[in-house]
Amino acid sequence: MSTTVGQRIRQLDATVINKIAAGEVIERPASVVKELLENSADALATRIEVDLIDGGAELIRVVDDGEGIHPDDFMLAVSSHATSKIVSDNDLFSVHTMGFRGEALASIASVSKFRLRSRQADSESAYELKVEGGKVGAVIPAGGPCGTSIEVRQLFHNTPVRRKFLKTKATEYAHATEYFTRVALARPNLHMVLRHQNKVSYELPATDNLLERLRMFYGNELTSQLIRVDGELGGMKLWGYAAHPSQNKANRKGQYLFLNGRWIQDRTVQAAISEAYRGLVMVGRQPIVFLFLEMPSDQVDVNVHPSKWEVRFQDSQQIYRLVLSTIRDTFLGMDLNGSMSGPAGKPSAPHEETPEQQQLKLELTHWAKDQLQQAESEFAGIKPQPVAPAQIPSLPQTSDSAANPFTTHSQEETAEAPSRGETSSIHSSPESPPQAYLGGEVRAMQVMDCYLLVDDPSGVMIIDQHALHERIMYEHLRPRVLEGKVESQQLLMPLTIELSADEAGVLLDHQELIGEFGYGLEEFGGNTILVNRYPVMLQKADHAQVLRDLVIELDTPGRKPSRRDLIDSLLHMMSCKAAVKAGQRLSPEEIESLLAKRDLVDDAHHCPHGRPTAMVLTQEQLDKQFGRLGA
Ligand code: ADP
Ligand code: MG
Numbered sequence: 001m002s003t004t005v006g007q008r009i010r011q012l013d014a015t016v017i018n019k020i021a022a023g024e025v026i027e028r029p030a031s032v033v034k035e036l037l038e039n040s041a042d043a044l045a046t047r048i049e050v051d052l053i054d055g056g057a058e059l060i061r062v063v064d065d066g067e068g069i070h071p072d073d074f075m076l077a078v079s080s081h082a083t084s085k086i087v088s089d090n091d092l093f094s095v096h097t098m099g100f101r102g103e104a105l106a107s108i109a110s111v112s113k114f115r116l117r118s119r120q121a122d123s124e125s126a127y128e129l130k131v132e133g134g135k136v137g138a139v140i141p142a143g144g145p146c147g148t149s150i151e152v153r154q155l156f157h158n159t160p161v162r163r164k165f166l167k168t169k170a171t172e173y174a175h176a177t178e179y180f181t182r183v184a185l186a187r188p189n190l191h192m193v194l195r196h197q198n199k200v201s202y203e204l205p206a207t208d209n210l211l212e213r214l215r216m217f218y219g220n221e222l223t224s225q226l227i228r229v230d231g232e233l234g235g236m237k238l239w240g241y242a243a244h245p246s247q248n249k250a251n252r253k254g255q256y257l258f259l260n261g262r263w264i265q266d267r268t269v270q271a272a273i274s275e276a277y278r279g280l281v282m283v284g285r286q287p288i289v290f291l292f293l294e295m296p297s298d299q300v301d302v303n304v305h306p307s308k309w310e311v312r313f314q315d316s317q318q319i320y321r322l323v324l325s326t327i328r329d330t331f332l333g334m335d336l337n338g339s340m341s342g343p344a345g346k347p348s349a350p351h352e353e354t355p356e357q358q359q360l361k362l363e364l365t366h367w368a369k370d371q372l373q374q375a376e377s378e379f380a381g382i383k384p385q386p387v388a389p390a391q392i393p394s395l396p397q398t399s400d401s402a403a404n405p406f407t408t409h410s411q412e413e414t415a416e417a418p419s420r421g422e423t424s425s426i427h428s429s430p431e432s433p434p435q436a437y438l439g440g441e442v443r444a445m446q447v448m449d450c451y452l453l454v455d456d457p458s459g460v461m462i463i464d465q466h467a468l469h470e471r472i473m474y475e476h477l478r479p480r481v482l483e484g485k486v487e488s489q490q491l492l493m494p495l496t497i498e499l500s501a502d503e504a505g506v507l508l509d510h511q512e513l514i515g516e517f518g519y520g521l522e523e524f525g526g527n528t529i530l531v532n533r534y535p536v537m538l539q540k541a542d543h544a545q546v547l548r549d550l551v552i553e554l555d556t557p558g559r560k561p562s563r564r565d566l567i568d569s570l571l572h573m574m575s576c577k578a579a580v581k582a583g584q585r586l587s588p589e590e591i592e593s594l595l596a597k598r599d600l601v602d603d604a605h606h607c608p609h610g611r612p613t614a615m616v617l618t619q620e621q622l623d624k625q626f627g628r629l630g631a
Contacts (some may be wrong), residue, residue, distance in 0.1 A: 014080070014134075026107050028166060029056025030175035032152050035104035037183045040064035043148065046206065047191040050180060051198075055172030057155060057163075065147040068120035071127040074139045077116065078131055080106035105150075110134045111162075113153040119146050133158045170527070171505030177201070178502070181217060182263040185256055185290065188213040199526075201501075214241070214290060222247055222288065229291075231326030234318055236295040238326050243288035245280035250552040254288035260297065265309050268316040269293075272323035276331070291323070444595055450582040452591060454598065459618035463598060465586065467613030469579035470572075472597045473537065477578075478571055481516055487536040488518035494530040497544045501527050503551045510554050513563070517570055519547070537578045546577055 026032060033050060040048045043066030053059040069077055073084070083102030108114060109131035119126035126144030130137040156163035166172055173196050180194050180202070188210050194202040204216050215223040226241035243254070257269050269291070277287040301312040313319050443455040446465070454461040480486045499507070504527045507514065511521050518535025534543055553569045580586065586594070598614075 025104060026111060026155075028175060029060055029155055029172050030179050032056065032060050032108050032112075032155060033062070033176045034179040034183075035108065036060070036062035036150055036152075037179065039104070039150075040066055040148065041183060041187055041190065043067050045147065045190065047193075049193040049195070050176075051195045052173060052176055053197060055166075055169035055196075056152075056176050057166050057169065057172055058153065060152040060155070060176075061149065063147065063149040065145070068123070068146060068148055069116070069118040070120060071118075071123070071139050074116060074118070074127065074129045075136065078105050078109045078114070078129065078136065108152055108155075109136075111157075111159055112155045113157065115151040115153075116148070117142055117144050117150075118148040119144055121146050168505055168508050168523075170501060170523070171509055174500070174502035174505040182256070184213060184217070185210070186258050186261050186263060196501075210290070211241070226290075227330060229326050229330045231322055231329070233322040233325075234315075236293065236299070236318065236322055238291060238293055238322050240289065240291040242276075242291075242327050242330065245277055245287060247288050248281045248285040249288060250285060250549075251555075252286050254286065256290045257293065258291070259293045259300065259302075259311060260295065262302070263309070264311050266311065266313075266319075268313070268320050269323050272320045273327065276324050276327035280331075289327075293319070293322075444591060446586050446591055449585050452595065454595065456616065459616045459621070461598075461614060461616050463614045464582070465584075465594065466579050466582050468594055468598060470575045471613065472594070473575035473578045474571055475597075477537065477575055481567065481571060484516060486516065486518035488520070488533045489536050489539070490520075490533045491531070494522070494532040495534075495543060496524060497529050497531055497547060499527050499529060499544070499548065499551075503527075503548055504529055506551045506555045507547060510550075510566075513554075513566060513570075514550060516567075517574060519543075521547075535574065538574065541577050546574070549573055549577075 025035065029052070033052075033056060037048060037050070040062060043064060045064035045066035048062065048064045051059065051061040051063075080103045105116070110133075113133075114131040115128060116131075117126055117128040125141045127139050128142040128144075129139045156166070177194065180192070184190070184192050184202070184204055188207050190204075191206040192202065192204045193200065202216065204213060207213055211223060211226065214226065222243065225244040225247045227244065229238070229240055229242050231238045248254075252270060255270065255273060257264055257266060259266075273287060273289055273291075281287050299314045301314075304310045304312050445453050447453055450465060452463040452465055452468070454463060477486070504523075507521060507529060508523055514521060518533065518538075519531060520533035522530040522532060524530045529547070531543055531547075534541075538546060550570065550573065553573050554566065580590075
């Protein structure tokens with residue numbers, strides 16, 4: 001109040017405005033990569049090469065063979081709100097290019113050491129323009145091929161606070177890779193190259209087959225489990241691939257949605273995807289899809305958010321119906337023949353689908369119908385409240401999911417859970433007699449290699465052995481983590497673990513926290529991480545898998561967990577890993593030691609997956625079932 005009295009309103013100068021605007025669109029090196037890639041795609045390039053040094057913090061260079069910029073337009077290209085892509089506000093409603101705001105280059109140039117070099121096909125030479133700290137140089141002739149090359153060095157060098165907030169090179173690189181992936185999937189017909197520290201990370205030849213490009217990113221295992229989907233509704237088209245439900249993730253990072261060739265994020269579509277897979281993937285897991293929506297541009301407003309990720313559909317209910325019915329119908333095979341032919345203009349499904357994929361689709365169809373029938377004739381017997389997730393059909397196991405104790409474990413649990421016909425029988429098969437523990441006061445037995453039956457004063461207690469053990473492990477681990485006393489095993493020869501750039505980055509950003517759980521991690525270079533100690537309680541675990549699952553706990557988009565939340569979710573995850581699994585035969589001694597702590601379970605407790613850990617059948621309930629009441 002005191003210092004501002006007498007201050008008059010002044011127009012900010014352009015450099016300041018640009019710096020402020022930069023904050024809107026340029027958040028980190030990856031944002032620069034996104035903007036430059038989109039510009040190259042808009043300029044009708046057929047080949048784009050991206051070079052990054054130190055995750056892009058030191059250098060981002062994007063070179064394309066597109067139509068180039070006329071030397072007279074260089075100055076305009078780097079000034080704000082100058083664009084060649086729209087002329088009037090009316091054009092805003094019919095944008096066909098990826099960019100249109102005309103502020104990206106200006107913003108980038110204002111917060112970096114920037115060099116633009118470009119040559120149009122009919123020009124004798126290339127020209128270049130440098131901008132440093134907002135100071136624009138002169139346009140001078142230079143050498144270079146047709147197309148445009150933009151170099152961005154030391155991003156945020158003149159906004160030190162923002163530069164300080166950049167994460168590790170690995171994390172920044174991972175973010176940049178994500179944007180690269182989005183453009184690469186949106187435009188398979190572009191030849192694209194990504195290099196980091198002068199090493200090629202991706203070399204993607206142009207193709208008109210999206211599956212081929214997907215294979216370059218995700219490998220054969222996932223790609224062979226993708227099912228072609230095609231649908232149409234009221235002038236809107238949807239096509240793409242939906243993964244078999246056995247392929248899933250803990251977050252939505254495996255869900256790619258493109259609207260008219262641009263990557264977007266949309267809640268309506270996400271909800272429709274979840275609905276389409278409901279009952280097919282476990283609660284808390286997310287399906288993997290690559291979907292392309294196409295609609296007339298007057299049915300959607302893309303000018304909602306500077307990053308253009310969010311859009312506003314004129315009729316989002318219709319979008320919901322389109323996405324849901326396209327995926328569901330494919331799964332149920334109601335329209336199998338219709339969708340196999342694919343809409344006109346798109347490469348038709350049989351053309352892109354391998355025989356394996358057609359087989360997969362058939363299997364999935366049968367199985368989905370089966371599931372529905374089962375659900376309808378639901379047995380009204382005694383069973384745990386939250387129903388175990390639907391069992392997935394036995395397809396050739398990918399080595400990835402076989403090596404993943406998390407997936408294996410949930411599948412085992414599903415497979416081991418008593419099926420409806422078996423609820424009345426408590427006997428295992430004759431060749432595997434149930435293990436009993438009859439010591440002291442407690443009479444108990446293991447059944448189905450999965451549950452412990454305990455004769456308890458309150459009634460017959462049925463305990464999920466995995467859930468109980470998990471709880472015990474949790475109680476064991478928690479105080480040790482809080483006091484910094486987790487027993488860990490030092491390794492003479494560190495393990496090397498190869499991860500994705502994304503995963504390595506997240507782990508290194510949380511190195512210290514992970515250390516408190518008994519894992520010693522070191523950066524090794526590339527995407528490799530060294531493990532020099534591990535928690536003793538996870539002696540037998542697959543450490544690469546544990547670390548990958550840690551990443552998922554640490555890095556859920558849209559969630560900024562507190563340290564306490566993080567510790568809690570890591571505690572749950574590690575306890576789950578350390579616990580005996582369903583399907584594991586226990587010795588009488590093991591049963592005894594588990595039951596010694598059974599006061600830790602109660603039927604109110606639910607394991608992190610939402611299933612109950614124990615239930616009690618009271619004498620009253622049993623009497624009622626057997627018609628003894630009122631007798
Ligand atoms: P926008 O993409 O929103 O128009 P930008 O600031 O990203 O705004 O780019 C400004 C202008 O510079 C573009 O409209 C385009 O004319 C030109 N331009 C930028 N990058 C390229 C490129 N790689 N090739 C050709 N022209 C480009
Ligand atoms: Mg642009």
